[in-house]
Amino acid sequence: MLTISPEALTIIQIKKQSIFLDMPKLITSCCFHCQECPEVRFGKPHNLSEYDEKTIQNVTVFIPHRLPQNFPLTITVNSFFRIKRLVLEGWCMV
Numbered sequence: 001m002l003t004i005s006p007e008a009l010t011i012i013q014i015k016k017q018s019i020f021l022d023m024p025k026l027i028t029s030c031c032f033h034c035q036e037c038p039e040v041r042f043g044k045p046h047n048l049s050e051y052d053e054k055t056i057q058n059v060t061v062f063i064p065h066r067l068p069q070n071f072p073l074t075i076t077v078n079s080f081f082r083i084k085r086l087v088l089e090g091w092c093m094v
Contacts, residue, residue: 001069002063002073003075004056004059007076008075015042019061020062021062022059023064024038026080038067040088043055045064071092073088075087075088076089
């Protein structure tokens with residue numbers, strides 16, 4: 001389940017754009033599989049066929065088909081020296 005924090009929702013509404021989760025490559029070896037946290041980006045993904053388009057809290061969100069659905073995730077805001085960016089909270093290495 002994917003939700004959007006109030007602070008993130010405000011930033012998205014100001015930008016007036018859709019968002020998508022950009023999945024990094026899956027790292028595999030003989031002993032483990034690991035995937036870093038997806039990045040939250042504005043706009044539409046280039047490869048729309050690999051995404052589902054959903055409306056979450058009146059925001060158009062493109063969610064990758066391969067995003068694990070078994071734990072809650074929240075799009076929230078991280079700031080560093082007054083620079084704010086959207087991040088995904090609740091991700092665990094899968």
